[in-house]
Amino acid sequence: MALRNIIGKRIGNGIGLVGRRSLSTATSDVENRNAKSMNLYSAINQALHLALETDPRAFVFGEDVSFGGVFRCTTGLADRFGKARVFNTPLCEQGIVGFGIGLAAMGNRAIAEIQFADYIYPAFDQIVNEAAKFRYRSGNQFNCGGLTIRAPYGAVGHGGHYHSQSPEAFFCHVPGIKVVIPRSPRQAKGLLLSCIRDPNPVVFFEPKWLYRLAVEEVPEHDYMLPLSKAEVIRQGSDITLVGWGAQLSIMEQACIEAEKDGISCELIDLKTLIPWDKETVEASVRKTGRVLISHEAPVTGGFGAEISASIVERCFLRLEAPVARVCGLDTPFPLVFEPFYMPSKNKVLDAIKATVNY
């Protein structure tokens, strides 16, 4: 059965409408039986249903999750598993995460939802100081590995300052937690199930722009995708592009355009940001000699900086050009200026050409 992702138009970019095209998945790492076409929020919904089904000590909670959540990721859970396992919390992120850590410390799977990643900061202390260090400071007596925090992140076209942020870089600086970002429905389901079942606390960022826009064939059975394994989703030989989440579809479009100019691009989906798969990226850079990293978060101090520094450290002599980063600007996420702020396809394309022609 042919695997085809159909990602709809990502409008509002200000640069131009993007037609439908496929995001090619080079490796089929999941069996395709009983695949059904569904979008991102349905895939996540399925993953949550499976997680609660298979583990009687799994809980889903957060603001407004009971009726299905503001993005419908939690529909049907409360009806099926009851209010004791799927429940709303009051409006207090710090409380939600702290509560989740405690629940996980007792051996349960706490799946907390933060309504928008922009609101995760009150919980930042809990995540960094409590969740990440629990196992370490108790000498492995206690841990909150059962904790998974889900949050929609990223631009959505009209989100403005507080509904569009990409805070993944803040969390990538914290040893003790994992940060995972899926790029499509099929990936999301597998990765989320892995995160929930992983014995470490995980922050799972979901690209909100793709909730409805990304539609893919997703197998109905229970499957997990490995964490800390990057995936080469497009083979190439001239330049390596590294990204995650919704930005990959933009990069894919740039790759296709670059192809017309004879530049063969290799596209890697990092999937897990920490601990990240250095080997795969390194192997690809050794092949191509050039690397470009792209993310929506502001360029200074973004996770691209870590990848860049690591690659330079490990592949310095192989590099043919400086490591390029095409990222958001160093300003707060703007309101009307969003099209200028975003690392669009043309910016990526320009950088590809500049790097290749260095």
Added chain:
Amino acid sequence: MPTLLSAWFNSHQPNLHPPSFYSLSLFRSSHPPPSPNPTLAMALSRFASSSRSGSLLKPLSSAISLRRPISTDTTPITLETSVPFTAHQCEAPSRTVQTSANELLTFFRDMALMRRMEIAADSLYKAKLIRGFCHLYDGQEAVAVGMEAALTKKDCIITAYRDHCTFMARGGTLLEVFAELMGRQAGCSRGKGGSMHFYKKDSNFYGGHGIVGAQVPLGCGLAFAQKYSKDEAVTFALYGDGAANQGQLFEALNISALWDLPAILVCENNHYGMGTAEWRAAKSPAYYKRGDYAPGLKVDGMDVLAVKQACTFAKEHALKNGPIILEMDTYRYHGHSMSDPGSTYRTRDEITGVRQERDPIERIRKLILSHDLATEKELKDIEKEVRKEVDDAIAQAKENPVPESSELFTNVYAKGLGVESFGADRKEVRATLP
């Protein structure tokens, strides 16, 4: 209402005004004043019907002039609020409020303007001229208007994202509102803030905040600065029933109480935190009591006179004794934001019920009419005027240009810091942040 203008002028002397609204019927001195009725609407209709029958003291609505001199009349009128105040750890202020025809008509006009503005914003949003988020305040106008009546421009107000009307009350113009909503240069935040970030420095309106509850500690900080500078001014920090469960509120309250800061925490309780009813989010929905050691007052937020009274009381209290919590019992007709129909978590009957029984503009309208401070036609004319003003402002705002692209980089840091901001790949856009 057939009345004689001259007769009204002759009879309009201060000593004829009775102390209580319910016993305004002087011509019926043989009847004892009716006992205060819990539902203002019922009381009003009862009064209105009783006064119409054969009073010689009623004024005539002149069809000659649109503006009667009465609209600027500042002779005090004494009225009672709809319900008494409920107090926690303090003495409730009296139900009796002093107002005047001028004030009531100003209230009416201001609230009608706000109502029309919000409804116009609704249409603009649906027409995709406003993008992003839009949280409408219609139904809650009395809080903004009543509060402003009790304060001076030296007092600070800080609120959350449902800030269009609070901004207007603080002296904002319609053009600034619509331009900001549409992201244009003439907006109050130069088009860079949007619906949730209205600010007005010269009238000490500190905005306009997106993160729930985050504005309250800020408000307490403002109060500290006011106390330090001996401004004799206070800060009103507004938040909603959803935000009342945020930890930072209690931190801020503790600090304010410890240091006796002139901070007034106002909980605009519209009973729904987005889609969650208050009883499902809060163990104790008596928000005015949640200050525990801090005094609190529960106010009917749909009665602009009650709001004004409470805010006056609170200001006095805070200047002497430190923080106080005001809970405004109010209601919003729209959903949480434009993407919320507002009917999945509450019934339409509930919404229409509140609109009929407690609407703040209707309440003032009835007060004005039953006191013969203006005719129905005049009030309708005010509404028409207001509508036109709103339409004009929208037309003007539509013409306004969007901010320059270079504005993307301005005001990230203070001026002249010379920090560089990089565009994509550090090669394309290099701007020194001004």
